[in-house]
Amino acid sequence: MASPPLSLRGIYESLRPPTLRDLIFSAKAFTAAAVALLAGFSQNLENPYWAVLTIYIVLNPPETGAIRSKAVFRFFGTISGGVVMLLLTGLFGDQLGILVGVTIAVIGTAVFFKQTDRTPTNYFWFSGAITAGVVGLTNLLQPTNMFDYATARMGEISLGILAITAIDSLFWPRPMTDDFLKTMADWRGQARQWMIDALSLTASRSLDEDRRQVVRQGLRDLTKAVGVIDAKAVQLPFDVVPMAPRGRHLDLVRREVVELIGDLAAIEIWARSLRRDEMLQTDLGRSIDAVTAWVRDAPELPDAMTDQHVARGAALADELAAARAELDPQASRIIMVERGLLNRLSAFVRDWSDLSLALRAIETGQTLPPRLEQIARRAKPVRSIDYLGAALDVAPMLLSMSFTTLLWYFTAWNSGGGALLFSFVGCVFLIGQGQVLRSSAGLILLILTAFAFVFLYQYAILPRVTDFPVLIAVLGCAMLPLGLLMSMTLAGMLLCVYIFAFLGLQDAYAADFNTSLQTLSASLVGLLIAVTSLHVCSYDRARFATRRLLAAVRRDILDLSRSRRIPDRDRFLLLAVDRLALYFPAAELAAAGGPLPRLRMIDDFGIGLNLMTLRRHEDEVSPGVRATIERLRAGAAVAYRAKLGGRTDDEPFAALVETALDDPAIRAEPASDPLLEALTGLHLALDDARLPPPGEMLP
Numbered sequence: 001m002a003s004p005p006l007s008l009r010g011i012y013e014s015l016r017p018p019t020l021r022d023l024i025f026s027a028k029a030f031t032a033a034a035v036a037l038l039a040g041f042s043q044n045l046e047n048p049y050w051a052v053l054t055i056y057i058v059l060n061p062p063e064t065g066a067i068r069s070k071a072v073f074r075f076f077g078t079i080s081g082g083v084v085m086l087l088l089t090g091l092f093g094d095q096l097g098i099l100v101g102v103t104i105a106v107i108g109t110a111v112f113f114k115q116t117d118r119t120p121t122n123y124f125w126f127s128g129a130i131t132a133g134v135v136g137l138t139n140l141l142q143p144t145n146m147f148d149y150a151t152a153r154m155g156e157i158s159l160g161i162l163a164i165t166a167i168d169s170l171f172w173p174r175p176m177t178d179d180f181l182k183t184m185a186d187w188r189g190q191a192r193q194w195m196i197d198a199l200s201l202t203a204s205r206s207l208d209e210d211r212r213q214v215v216r217q218g219l220r221d222l223t224k225a226v227g228v229i230d231a232k233a234v235q236l237p238f239d240v241v242p243m244a245p246r247g248r249h250l251d252l253v254r255r256e257v258v259e260l261i262g263d264l265a266a267i268e269i270w271a272r273s274l275r276r277d278e279m280l281q282t283d284l285g286r287s288i289d290a291v292t293a294w295v296r297d298a299p300e301l302p303d304a305m306t307d308q309h310v311a312r313g314a315a316l317a318d319e320l321a322a323a324r325a326e327l328d329p330q331a332s333r334i335i336m337v338e339r340g341l342l343n344r345l346s347a348f349v350r351d352w353s354d355l356s357l358a359l360r361a362i363e364t365g366q367t368l369p370p371r372l373e374q375i376a377r378r379a380k381p382v383r384s385i386d387y388l389g390a391a392l393d394v395a396p397m398l399l400s401m402s403f404t405t406l407l408w409y410f411t412a413w414n415s416g417g418g419a420l421l422f423s424f425v426g427c428v429f430l431i432g433q434g435q436v437l438r439s440s441a442g443l444i445l446l447i448l449t450a451f452a453f454v455f456l457y458q459y460a461i462l463p464r465v466t467d468f469p470v471l472i473a474v475l476g477c478a479m480l481p482l483g484l485l486m487s488m489t490l491a492g493m494l495l496c497v498y499i500f501a502f503l504g505l506q507d508a509y510a511a512d513f514n515t516s517l518q519t520l521s522a523s524l525v526g527l528l529i530a531v532t533s534l535h536v537c538s539y540d541r542a543r544f545a546t547r548r549l550l551a552a553v554r555r556d557i558l559d560l561s562r563s564r565r566i567p568d569r570d571r572f573l574l575l576a577v578d579r580l581a582l583y584f585p586a587a588e589l590a591a592a593g594g595p596l597p598r599l600r601m602i603d604d605f606g607i608g609l610n611l612m613t614l615r616r617h618e619d620e621v622s623p624g625v626r627a628t629i630e631r632l633r634a635g636a637a638v639a640y641r642a643k644l645g646g647r648t649d650d651e652p653f654a655a656l657v658e659t660a661l662d663d664p665a666i667r668a669e670p671a672s673d674p675l676l677e678a679l680t681g682l683h684l685a686l687d688d689a690r691l692p693p694p695g696e697m698l699p
Helices: 008-014 020-042 051-057 064-090 096-116 122-135 144-170 177-203 211-219 218-237 248-273 282-296 306-326 334-365 370-380 387-411 415-432 436-461 466-484 490-504 513-536 542-562 569-590 601-616 623-644 651-661 672-690
Strands: none
Touching: 008 436, 008 490, 020 051, 020 144, 020 218, 020 415, 051 144, 051 334, 051 490, 064 096, 064 122, 064 144, 064 218, 096 122, 096 387, 096 415, 122 282, 122 415, 122 672, 177 211, 177 218, 177 248, 177 282, 177 306, 248 334, 248 370, 248 569, 248 601, 248 672, 282 306, 282 334, 306 334, 334 370, 334 387, 370 387, 387 415, 387 466, 387 542, 415 436, 415 466, 415 513, 436 490, 466 490, 466 651, 490 513, 542 569, 542 601, 542 623, 601 623, 623 651, 651 672
16 A cells, blocks of 8 residues: 655655656746745735745646636635635624634635535635634734734735746746647547457356456546546636637536446446357447447547548447347347447447547637537536535544644643644645554654744844845755655645745744744644544545445435436436546555455446436336336335345345346337336346456455
8 A cells, every 4th residue: 555645655755856847847936936025025015925835835736727727716715715704803803712613613614615626626615714724813812913914915825826827827838738638548548448348248258257357447447537527627728728628628528438437337237248148149249340440440639530530430320220220129138138238339439429529629629519519518517525524524623623722722822823723734734644643744744844944044044144136046945946846745845835834924024033933832732633633533534435435326226216206317327427436546445455345336327327217218108017117116226225224135126127027018118129228237237236256355
């Protein structure tokens, strides 16, 4: 298992020889810091070091689109946090106890919303929480200073934002659209190979479950693209390229990627069931070969051949639909499986073509076809949000701040406000970290190192250097190496944060030894309280997340079975794949490098989609068939209620599906094709659930 990034070993493992990009990153940070300090000192700002702190935080990640988007969120988050604290001070400034409690509640609420937002937009909430903490917690004993301190901080943060965005735009801006397109090209290459491997299962006559397990678990790498798109969809519209991608085009890319993941998961379920049959239809073999050849010929990046390839895909999808129509669904179950596979292959080809057109629109700025333009306008991301997980993440921070407040109250400690601030900061940076005690050792070392730099600067350099160019040159001797370290490890960023936070909490123009020691003691006490609280409230986040995500999918199927109204298919699909994308990384951590505890999530996904198909046709069938579908719904509800309770008993539900497959009333229905295909899909997913692949690990 990899060491935590803030542990001493994790910091050591992250070190490497600097690259040209690292040097450019460090040079940009130092130049922007020099500009901000020059402006701050010349205008006699209260503490220009807050501007430098902002520069180092906003500059990571170093792509221009990410910097500009982060700068926007930082600006509005800072303004919002400052304004909220001014309002709270106006209401409760004369009641210290209430002001402390309300301030902690505001900070906790902002961090809670940050934890529920999985996109870079959460930096708005983070900035608001940090501003509320710094402004509110450092001025609790002097509420009359709150307005001056808040406005000064907002001005200094704005100075830092302007400095870094200007320097980044003028010197070596780093576009990110090309990198995104390259990432998507790599993803499509992985999806292409996965598709070929999954279809090759139909040609195998051996019951090689180990090989199939490898194919199925290969899906986890494809789901990682969902998180990448979630991040880039926020940042790319701010990119430095001549025509920045539009948000709706990125939403369309995410939607098509999710659709393709759903197609691939379904294809694997249908394809593996055919490999036990030695007499595949010749037409099916040709169809599989045609899809394999078409996807192999797909261009890596959108180019002039995209239209031609999409046209071939449209013709191929029509051929697959025609081949499916030629197979009689009444003939046998094998024929029904072949029909189902052809249907999934046709959907895969169309979704792959749509993704190609969406990526070309991002690369070239060309307009989308009208059909895709309409889909893009409706393609709002659907994401799974775990409010309970977010609350558990915030709980140790609230415990730490509450305990620090009580310690401050009962001891009347002069640095209690500073300890309260650092207990908050320590929790914010340790939330979600594994092995908290190992990470805390790294953080304590970072605090002591930062204080050593600050002590040397304030008492050995600042009193002896009066000329600004000389001061900047001396600072460069430390800031340039720190910039290199920051480009390699999170510890480098935290070291910069603590250095300039220590400087920002003190007088910028006159050092006070007593104040410096009080700040150091407050930071160490606050961090120790934070670590203790995190350790007391610790739990296995990975295992908790896997259980929660699996339960959420099963609860969706239970609701789908019981709901009177037919749920929206697209929402169910998008939400299920989004949860799958979250599930795999958490399962990898829970497995600690061993086989993934898949826990039937893919099979639950297949059951849900096929149950959705039955529900969509429920109002079109005769009363007798409708009663059969209602019995199936009731059976699914019983099965998934039991699964949510920790029991697994699919046999009664499977028996209902078997009976329905042989029901002549269903075969006589005008809508028998989709009904039989959905029932066959349910049968395959339930059959797979009863036969676990060897080597699968259950928690």
